[in-house]
Amino acid sequence: xxxxxxxxxxxxxxxxxxxxxxxxxxxxxxxxxxxxxxxxxxxxxxxxxxxxxxxxxxxxxxxxxxxxxxxxxxxxxxxxxxxxxxxxxxxxxxxxxxxxxxxxxxxxxxxxxxxxxxxxxxxxxxxxxxxxxxxxxxxxxxxxxxxxxxxxxxxxxxxxxxxxxxxxxxxxxxxxxxxxxxxxxxxxxxxxxxxxxxxxxxxxxxxxxxxxxxxxxxxxxxxxxxxxxxxxxxxxxxxxxxxxxxxxxxxxxxxxxxxxxxxxxxxxxxxxxxxxxxxxxxxxxxxxxxxxxxxxxxxxxxxxxxxxxxxxxxxxxxxxxxxxxxxxxxxxxxxxxxxxxxxxxxxxxxxxxxxxxxxxxxxxxxxxxxxxxxxxxxxxxxxxxxxxxxxxxxxxxxxxxxxxxxxxxxxxxxxxxxxxxxxxxxxxxxxxxxxxxxxxxxxxxxxxxxxxxxxxxxxxxxxxxxx
Numbered sequence: 001x002x003x004x005x006x007x008x009x010x011x012x013x014x015x016x017x018x019x020x021x022x023x024x025x026x027x028x029x030x031x032x033x034x035x036x037x038x039x040x041x042x043x044x045x046x047x048x049x050x051x052x053x054x055x056x057x058x059x060x061x062x063x064x065x066x067x068x069x070x071x072x073x074x075x076x077x078x079x080x081x082x083x084x085x086x087x088x089x090x091x092x093x094x095x096x097x098x099x100x101x102x103x104x105x106x107x108x109x110x111x112x113x114x115x116x117x118x119x120x121x122x123x124x125x126x127x128x129x130x131x132x133x134x135x136x137x138x139x140x141x142x143x144x145x146x147x148x149x150x151x152x153x154x155x156x157x158x159x160x161x162x163x164x165x166x167x168x169x170x171x172x173x174x175x176x177x178x179x180x181x182x183x184x185x186x187x188x189x190x191x192x193x194x195x196x197x198x199x200x201x202x203x204x205x206x207x208x209x210x211x212x213x214x215x216x217x218x219x220x221x222x223x224x225x226x227x228x229x230x231x232x233x234x235x236x237x238x239x240x241x242x243x244x245x246x247x248x249x250x251x252x253x254x255x256x257x258x259x260x261x262x263x264x265x266x267x268x269x270x271x272x273x274x275x276x277x278x279x280x281x282x283x284x285x286x287x288x289x290x291x292x293x294x295x296x297x298x299x300x301x302x303x304x305x306x307x308x309x310x311x312x313x314x315x316x317x318x319x320x321x322x323x324x325x326x327x328x329x330x331x332x333x334x335x336x337x338x339x340x341x342x343x344x345x346x347x348x349x350x351x352x353x354x355x356x357x358x359x360x361x362x363x364x365x366x367x368x369x370x371x372x373x374x375x376x377x378x379x380x381x382x383x384x385x386x387x388x389x390x391x392x393x394x395x396x397x398x399x400x401x402x403x404x405x406x407x408x409x410x411x412x413x414x415x416x417x418x419x420x421x422x423x424x425x426x427x428x429x430x431x432x433x434x435x436x437x438x439x440x441x442x443x444x445x446x447x448x449x450x451x452x453x454x455x456x457x458x459x460x461x462x463x464x465x466x467x
Contacts (some may be wrong), residue, residue: 018035021061029055030048031048041080042081053341059076070093075089152332175189180293181368182367184369186356192287192289201247209251218238220238227276231277235275268313269312271283272284331361334352437463
């Protein structure tokens with residue numbers, strides 16, 4: 001049922017576009033909307049399955065398939081087959097990918113004129129924007145990268161996160177996703193976008209820490225022609241404008257300079273941006289998601305992040321626990337990566353041995369899920385097939401052995417230290433000491449105290465222990 005709905009949405013979206021054509025690797029027309037077929041004097045029925053060169057002999061879509069590079073703003077001549085009239089078109093062309101392989105090409109065009117009473121430059125800019133949106137929509141429909149199914153975990157923390165996403169995904173309130181490096185913040189952000197009503201619009205991502213501070217403003221907000229020395233003659237559209245009606249992900253938002261934080265606050269309050277060198281604000285409708293591995297409260301206290309912006313951004317805050325605090329998810333994650341690796345490389349890894357899983361659950365995983373993924377990929381590449389055993393993880397055994405050394409400190413806890421044998425007055429001190437010994441690892445602390453993990457959490461809540 002969902003597939004039928006998506007197919008219908010795709011059909012209506014393509015029909016609403018400017019002149020649009022999609023071809024496969026053999027240059028055969030997979031789709032051409034009615035606007036385009038009317039323009040060239042044909043019908044949709046007669047063009048489907050035919051070589052695109054028969055109807056558009058001057059097209060460069062074959063070059064797109066050959067090179068994998070997009071073409072923006074090309075001009076070519078087309079002809080109406082019935083009237084013989086020749087006309088020029090401005091076109092944008094994009095490769096279409098599936099599983100990192102080109103499977104076809106998408107072309108969009110408008111008449112090379114101002115026949116609609118619209119400035120040609122504005123029309124081209126609008127066309128480029130729409131083309132990128134629909135290219136992304138097509139790619140995502142064929143091979144959706146993120147959904148709730150991609151959030152692997154059965155722990156209480158992850159189940160609560162999934163429930164929160166489902167509840168708030170279709171709202172427009174800002175989202176702040178926090179967590180250590182490698183915990184899967186971008187996966188969560190993508191799930192928010194995929195489940196909201198904006199899912200078929202653009203999802204723009206920008207890493208605030210990866211772009212020099214002096215360039216970040218122009219990347220985010222764009223600039224007008226001649227705004228500064230070295231500016232492109234036609235100006236530039238910023239990420240926020242590209243994300244209009246869609247979603248923008250501000251990765252490493254804690255690294256954003258203070259001067260830009262004030263502009264971000266304005267966007268949240270006024271729903272408008274202003275390009276560098278611009279004379280008037282531009283209204284936008286964008287869902288804003290921020291990600292960070294920083295302690296935002298600490299940044300606020302250090303005057304490195306605006307307090308008013310923080311309270312606007314954390315209208316909904318998602319805190320992703322590190323992997324060491326949800327070790328019950330490790331077997332699921334391992335199996336997920338096993339299947340993914342098999343699909344990607346054609347391997348036949350059947351299972352992961354119990355000994356490996358036990359070692360993994362005792363390890364602290366400082367690099368979190370990303371570290372686990374890399375370890376699984378490397379071992380699988382070495383093995384190719386069968387069961388992954390400890391021998392396949394020779395490169396990682398030193399890390400696992402170092403983790404075992406931590407258990408030595410467990411001996412400081414005698415049999416009498418079992419939480420069951422302690423008085424209420426001593427429970428709090430025992431839990432705190434166990435957490436110190438295990439460096440905050442709740443699973444190890446519970447094992448040390450000879451109770452299950454859920455009971456440890458209940459005790460910590462009852463005794464007001466934060467760690």
